[in-house]
Amino acid sequence: MHADALVVGAGIAGLTTAARLLRLGLRVDVVDRADAVQAAGAGIMLHPNALAHLDHLGPGLYRAGHPIARQVTTDPDGTAAVLDWAAVWGGDRLPLAIRRRTLSDLMLDHLPPDTVRWSTEPTALTPAADHVDVAFADGGTGRYGVVLGADGINSWTRQYVDPEAAPHYLGHLYWRTTVRGAPPFDFDDWRIWRSGGHFFGGMPIGGGRYHVFLQAGLADLRRVAPERAYREMAAIAAGMGPAVHGLVRSLDPLDTYNVRPAQGLSVGRWAAGRVALVGDAAHSFSPATTQGGAMAIEDTSVLADELARHGVGPRALAAYQERRRPRVRDFARLARLHGVLSSAVQANLTPGRPAGDGTPQGSAAWFRRLYRPLMEAA
Numbered sequence: 001m002h003a004d005a006l007v008v009g010a011g012i013a014g015l016t017t018a019a020r021l022l023r024l025g026l027r028v029d030v031v032d033r034a035d036a037v038q039a040a041g042a043g044i045m046l047h048p049n050a051l052a053h054l055d056h057l058g059p060g061l062y063r064a065g066h067p068i069a070r071q072v073t074t075d076p077d078g079t080a081a082v083l084d085w086a087a088v089w090g091g092d093r094l095p096l097a098i099r100r101r102t103l104s105d106l107m108l109d110h111l112p113p114d115t116v117r118w119s120t121e122p123t124a125l126t127p128a129a130d131h132v133d134v135a136f137a138d139g140g141t142g143r144y145g146v147v148l149g150a151d152g153i154n155s156w157t158r159q160y161v162d163p164e165a166a167p168h169y170l171g172h173l174y175w176r177t178t179v180r181g182a183p184p185f186d187f188d189d190w191r192i193w194r195s196g197g198h199f200f201g202g203m204p205i206g207g208g209r210y211h212v213f214l215q216a217g218l219a220d221l222r223r224v225a226p227e228r229a230y231r232e233m234a235a236i237a238a239g240m241g242p243a244v245h246g247l248v249r250s251l252d253p254l255d256t257y258n259v260r261p262a263q264g265l266s267v268g269r270w271a272a273g274r275v276a277l278v279g280d281a282a283h284s285f286s287p288a289t290t291q292g293g294a295m296a297i298e299d300t301s302v303l304a305d306e307l308a309r310h311g312v313g314p315r316a317l318a319a320y321q322e323r324r325r326p327r328v329r330d331f332a333r334l335a336r337l338h339g340v341l342s343s344a345v346q347a348n349l350t351p352g353r354p355a356g357d358g359t360p361q362g363s364a365a366w367f368r369r370l371y372r373p374l375m376e377a378a
C-alpha cells in the first residue's frame with residue numbers, strides 16, 4: 001500500500017483532512033492539480049463551529065486573524081441593524097476573519113513537508129475489495145486504503161460517488177479583494193451596505209488588511225473577465241447610493257478582484273466503497289451564510305472520528321456519510337432561510353436609527369436560532 005489515504009485537493013478541506021488523519025497516525029498523500037496553494041477570494045470568516053476543529057493550528061491562527069464582534073447592516077436611508085455575534089454564539093466565542101492566503105499558509109506549515117504533491121491529479125480510480133488503485137496524470141500509480149475527494153465544487157472524484165450531482169447557480173455573483181486598513185476602511189466590525197438586491201461590505205482580516213466584497217443579485221449568471229471586474233463592480237455599486245459608490249471609488253485593491261458565482265450543491269451519496277467526498281465536493285451553500293468552509297472543516301473532524309473507530313475502509317466512510325448527510329441537509333435548509341432572516345433583521349429596526357447604537361435583541365435571537373445548532377458536536 002502506498003499510503004492509507006489519498007486526499008485529492010489541497011484546499012481547506014484537503015489540508016484539514018490531512019492534518020486530522022496524520023494525527024491518527026495514518027499515512028496520507030495529498031495531490032493537487034494546481035502548482036501551489038490556491039487561496040483566491042481575499043478573506044474568509046471562520047465561525048466558532050469551524051474554529052472548534054482547528055486547534056492543531058495553535059494560537060497563531062488567532063494572532064493572524066481578526067475577531068468580529070458585530071455586524072452592521074445599513075440601508076440607503078441610513079437605517080442600520082447591529083448583529084452581536086457574541087450573543088449569537090454564546091460565551092466568549094466570536095467568529096474570526098482571516099486572509100485566505102494566511103489561513104492556507106498556516107494549514108500547510110502545520111503539515112510535514114512534502115505531504116502535498118502539487119501539479120498532480122488522478123486520472124482513474126480502480127476500487128478493489130481491500131484497496132483503491134490510482135493512476136495519475138504524470139504516469140505514476142499508487143495503491144491506497146481510501147481515496148478522499150476534497151477537490152472542490154467541480155470535483156473530479158465525485159463521478160465515482162454520485163455522478164448525478166451537479167452544482168447550480170444561486171442567483172448572485174461575488175467580487176472580492178483585499179485593501180490596506182486605511183480610511184474609509186478602518187472600522188472594527190463587519191459592515192454591510194445593501195440596496196436593490198445587492199450587498200457591499202468589508203471587514204478587518206488581520207495583518208492590517210480588509211476583506212472587501214460585493215454580492216450582486218443577478219438573475220443570469222454573468223461571466224466577468226478579470227480586466228472588466230472593477231468596471232462592472234463599480235457600475236453596480238453606483239446604483240447602490242452615494243455611500244457605497246464612494247467606498248468603491250476609494251478602493252485601492254491589494255489583490256486582483258476574484259469573481260465567483262454563488263453555487264448550490266448537495267450530493268445524495270457521500271461515499272461509495274472506499275471513496276468519499278469532503279467539503280465543497282459534497283456540498284455548497286450561499287456564501288452569504290459564511291459557512292461553506294466551516295462545514296468542510298466539520299466534515300474532516302467526523303471523517304477522522306469514523307476512521308479511528310472503524311479503521312481505514314468502507315465501514316468508516318459509510319458511518320461518515322450517515323453522520324454528515326442529515327447535518328448538512330439541515331444546514332442547507334437553514335441556508336435557504338438565511339436570506340429571509342437577514343431581511344427580518346432590518347424589519348426589527350426603527351427607521352432612522354443610526355448604526356452602532358445598540359443591539360436589537362430580536363435580530364440576535366433570530367440568528368442564534370440559525371447558528372447555535374452548529375455548535376453541537378459535528
Ligand SMILES: Cc1cc2nc3c(=O)[nH]c(=O)nc-3n(C[C@H](O)[C@H](O)[C@H](O)COP(=O)(O)OP(=O)(O)OC[C@H]3O[C@@H](n4cnc5c(N)ncnc54)[C@H](O)[C@@H]3O)c2cc1C
Binds near residue numbers: 045
Ligand atoms: C464568495 C464566497 C465567500 C465565502 N465565504 C466564506 C466564509 O466567509 N466562511 C466560510 O466558512 N466559507 C466561505 N465560503 C465557502 C468556502 O470558500 C468553501 O466552502 C471552501 O473554500 C471549500 O474548500 P474545499 O477545500 O472543499 O474546496 P476548494 O477550496 O475549492 O479546494 C479544492 C482544491 O482541489 C484542487 N483540485 C480540484 N480538482 C482537482 C483534481 N481533479 N485533482 C487534484 N486537485 C484538484 C483545487 O486546485 C483546490 O486546491 C465562501 C465561498 C465563496 C464563493
